[in-house]
Amino acid sequence: MKIKKLDLNEFFSVLETIPYVLVKKSKSFPDYHTGQDADIFCYNKREVVRKILGVGNGYLSDGYVIKTEGISPDHCQVDFVHNNVLVFKFDIFTAFPEYEKLSIKNHYFNSIIEGAVGVKCKFRDKKYHLYVPSSVDDLLIRYFEYLEYYDRRPDKLKHLDYILNAIEKTGKMRIGFFDKLHIYTEFPESNMSTSRYKYGFKIKNFLHWLVPLRKRFESLKHSMKFFFK
Amino acid sequence: MKNLSKHRYDYFLIWGNGLEYRENIINIIAECNFLEILKITNYKTSNIKKFIRKVYSYDYAPFEHLRAKTRYLLKSSPEIVVIFVLNKNPDERWYGEGLFKHIECMKVKKLKEKLRNQFNPTVNGKRTEEHVVHSSDNEIQTENMLKIMGFKRGLDTFRTQKHSLLDLPYYLPKINKFTIKQVCMSKLYCNVLSGNHNEYLLQRKPVTSSPHYLSLKRNDMKLYSKYINCFMGGPLNSYYSVKKFKSLIRNLIYPNEKSYIIVEKMESDKFLILDGLHRASILMFRNKVEIPVILVEQ
Numbered sequence: 001m002k003i004k005k006l007d008l009n010e011f012f013s014v015l016e017t018i019p020y021v022l023v024k025k026s027k028s029f030p031d032y033h034t035g036q037d038a039d040i041f042c043y044n045k046r047e048v049v050r051k052i053l054g055v056g057n058g059y060l061s062d063g064y065v066i067k068t069e070g071i072s073p074d075h076c077q078v079d080f081v082h083n084n085v086l087v088f089k090f091d092i093f094t095a096f097p098e099y100e101k102l103s104i105k106n107h108y109f110n111s112i113i114e115g116a117v118g119v120k121c122k123f124r125d126k127k128y129h130l131y132v133p134s135s136v137d138d139l140l141i142r143y144f145e146y147l148e149y150y151d152r153r154p155d156k157l158k159h160l161d162y163i164l165n166a167i168e169k170t171g172k173m174r175i176g177f178f179d180k181l182h183i184y185t186e187f188p189e190s191n192m193s194t195s196r197y198k199y200g201f202k203i204k205n206f207l208h209w210l211v212p213l214r215k216r217f218e219s220l221k222h223s224m225k226f227f228f229k
Numbered sequence: 230m231k232n233l234s235k236h237r238y239d240y241f242l243i244w245g246n247g248l249e250y251r252e253n254i255i256n257i258i259a260e261c262n263f264l265e266i267l268k269i270t271n272y273k274t275s276n277i278k279k280f281i282r283k284v285y286s287y288d289y290a291p292f293e294h295l296r297a298k299t300r301y302l303l304k305s306s307p308e309i310v311v312i313f314v315l316n317k318n319p320d321e322r323w324y325g326e327g328l329f330k331h332i333e334c335m336k337v338k339k340l341k342e343k344l345r346n347q348f349n350p351t352v353n354g355k356r357t358e359e360h361v362v363h364s365s366d367n368e369i370q371t372e373n374m375l376k377i378m379g380f381k382r383g384l385d386t387f388r389t390q391k392h393s394l395l396d397l398p399y400y401l402p403k404i405n406k407f408t409i410k411q412v413c414m415s416k417l418y419c420n421v422l423s424g425n426h427n428e429y430l431l432q433r434k435p436v437t438s439s440p441h442y443l444s445l446k447r448n449d450m451k452l453y454s455k456y457i458n459c460f461m462g463g464p465l466n467s468y469y470s471v472k473k474f475k476s477l478i479r480n481l482i483y484p485n486e487k488s489y490i491i492v493e494k495m496e497s498d499k500f501l502i503l504d505g506l507h508r509a510s511i512l513m514f515r516n517k518v519e520i521p522v523i524l525v526e527q
Contacts, residue, residue, distance in 0.1 A: 049394050053409065054486035060521045066409040070394055 003082045004062040008032065009123035011090075014051045016128050019043055021116045023141055025132050030121070037089035041113055041133075045076055045092045052078050052090055099148045108184035112137045136176040139163050143181070238267075238384055239316045239337050239365045240374050241344075242284065245277075245306030247361025250348045252458070254362065257344060258312055259468055263336055266468035267387055267399060268313040269461055270378050271426075277307045283377050284363065287370045289331045301359040310462055311378060313371065315387070333366045340364075395523075396487055398467070398504050408524045409489065412500055414513050417492065417522075419502045422456070426463045433501065441510035445478070474507060481511050489523040500524070 008030035012022065020042040026032065042048045049068065056066045059080065064087070067079040074095040080088045096104050115137060118129030133141060142159035167174045243254055259266055274280040281299050288295065319334040341364045348361045365371045372383040380386045387399045397404060414436070421434045436442055444453035450471045457469040483490075490505030502509055503525065512520055 046394055050486045056409070057484045057486065057521055060409065060411045060484075061519070068394060068407055068409070070405040076394060 003087065004059065004064075006032075006059065006080055006088050007123070008038070008088075009121055009128075010058075011052055011055050012121070012130050013123040013126070013128040014055055015040075015048065015131075018047050018051070019113050019116070019131075020048060021113055021131050021133050023112075023133060024138070024145075025119075025130075029130075032088060035086050035089075037091050039091045039093065041093050041109060043094060043110075043113065045074075045094050048092050049076060049078060056080065096144075099144060101148050102144065103186045104144065105184045105186070108180075111184070112141070135166070136173065136180055139166055139173070139177055140180055140184075143177075144185075237316050237319050237334070237368050238371045238387060239264075239314050239334065239368075240371050241312045241314065241341070242363040242374070243310040243312070244302055244361055244363065245308055246301070246350070246359060247348055248306060248308060248310065250361065251310055254344055254348065255310075255312060255468065256470060256472075257347075258314065258340070259470065259473070261336075261340060263316060263318045264340075265315040265317060266312055267315055268466050269468060270311045270313070270466055271462040272309050272311060272378060274307045274309070277303060277305070280307075280309075280377075284374070287373045289325065289329045289366070298358065311374060312468075313375070313387070331366060337364050395489070397491070400467075401491065401503060404491075404523075404525055406526045408526065409521055410524055411519045412492070412522050412524075413519055414509070414517055416499050417490075417502055417509055417513075418495060418499055419506045419509070422460050422464055426459055429460065429464055431464070433495070436502070436506070436509050436513050439506060439510055441474075441507055442513055445510060445514040450474070469507075477507055478511055481508060483508060483512060484521045489521065491523045491525060493525050 012030075020040055022029075023039040023041055025038075026036070040048060053066065053068075056064070056078070060066070063082055065081045067081055068076065069079075070076045074093060075097065076092050078090040078092070079086055095106065096109050112133050115134045116131040117134050118131055121128055121130045132138065139162075143163055146159040146163070163177075167177060241254070241258055243251055247254065255266070255269065258264060281302055285295050285299070316334060316337065318336075320336045321332050321334050323330060324333040324335075324338070325331055341362055344362045345360050346356055349356045350359050351357060365374065368384060375383050375386055393403055393405070395404070417436050418433050419436055419439050420431050421439050423430045423432060440452050440456040444450050453474060454471050457465065457471075461469060488505075488508075490509055491503045492500035493503055495501045500522065505522075509520075
């Protein structure tokens with residue numbers, strides 16, 4: 001049975017009135033392949049979820065099931081599933097995902113939404129704006145993903161090629177990229193301050209003192225034994 | 230003066246001497262646009278004197294000042310009704326003088342006075358000070374009242390859905406994971422009460438057997454009215470009225486991304502309605518075969 005395609009233009013046309021950005025927009029938008037996802041950065045995930053569900057209601061009679069899950073206070077997912085197969089996923093964020101390898105300043109998230117660029121699109125002959133991050137922000141978001149996952153997910157290498165291609169094209173882009181990178185990112189806190197390290201250090205320190213103490217106690221025991229003999 | 234907070238929780242208490250006007254008082258409160266009735270609780274106390282002390286323990290005036298004012302209550306019935314409300318647009322202002330100066334919502338105060346003017350006993354055509362209604366001045370008093378009524382979580386009783394993705398009634402547990410799917414109307418079941426206010430039985434029945442649907446089918450709201458009057462304040466602690474039901478019948482648009490019927494799975498592909506029996510009855514009456522619902526994952 002042929003599955004009715006979701007019209008992504010319909011979903012994003014209703015989001016036009018609220019602040020959001022569609023991150024890492026695929027070149028084939030509004031077309032998609034089964035299992036693809038769309039990352040949305042926004043301020044109010046309830047509002048975005050409601051709008052998506054409002055459009056999604058229209059697909060229920062075509063056999064779709066909508067699965068919604070709050071992953072964390074800043075992240076939720078809305079999945080469109082057909083015959084137990086994930087067709088499309090909306091990943092909605094109200095803050096940057098937790099990265100292990102780099103630390104991004106919180107206000108950069110807001111800066112991305114505020115600096116959104118409207119791309120003209122059409123839904124049923126009606127024009128609307130699809131909001132995406134500015135080109136520099138788009139490159140930075142891809143760079144963050146590359147840094148975080150390049151050793152675990154080879155598919156993320158595509159981001160580096162994309163960034164290098166874009167940076168090489170104009171000098172202005174290169175300056176903007178490095179400027180924002182330095183303003184909004186910092187090195188993650190050193191391992192030295194993690195609790196695991198702290199407790200490890202304390203145990204090691206304790207053992208360091210325990211060994212000579214034990215030796216002294218043994219010699220004392222020995223001398224007392226000798227004395228009372 | 231500007232509002233100090235966006236919204237707050239208040240309560241109205243109907244004393245034993247006002248119980249005969251219970252329905253009228255609840256309907257007047259329900260008609261106020263700035264209030265939303267969240268919970269109606271009947272309460273019977275074995276020691277009215279102790280209860281009065283507890284109620285006034287968070288008042289601004291020392292109880293000694295209130296002793297004379299509350300003496301009439303000792304003679305009234307030990308039964309009371311408490312109506313907890315969400316005050317959506319409080320008008321908070323300083324009230325009183327000196328030691329007794331405090332913040333009160335003027336709208337709640339005005340409503341309380343209106344109820345007292347209408348229902349307090351009269352002598353020679355003049356209103357007495359034997360109040361039938363008491364109300365909260367602030368949220369601390371509401372928290373105290375919830376705890377007296379046995380809701381140990383206080384105001385958190387109403388705040389369960391604060392971070393939820395949808396607007397859900399407070400009495401449902403926090404729902405973080407759910408599925409929206411089409412289900413056949415004939416597979417929807419509901420809990421129906423039978424018996425009386427104090428001794429009742431909860432039975433699972435198809436929506437077609439609920440008093441809500443039967444009232445619509447027979448075009449007779451008496452059945453529904455009798456049902457809610459029998460159980461409201463007891464096992465049914467949300468606010469229901471024939472007027473509210475009729476308004477829903479006229480205006481229901483479903484599905485609506487803001488409010489879905491919420492169900493959980495029963496045995497063999499049947500679903501139990503946790504919230505939305507009124508809506509389901511109306512949709513059933515409109516001959517809908519399938520409707521989208523939120524299926525809560527266990």
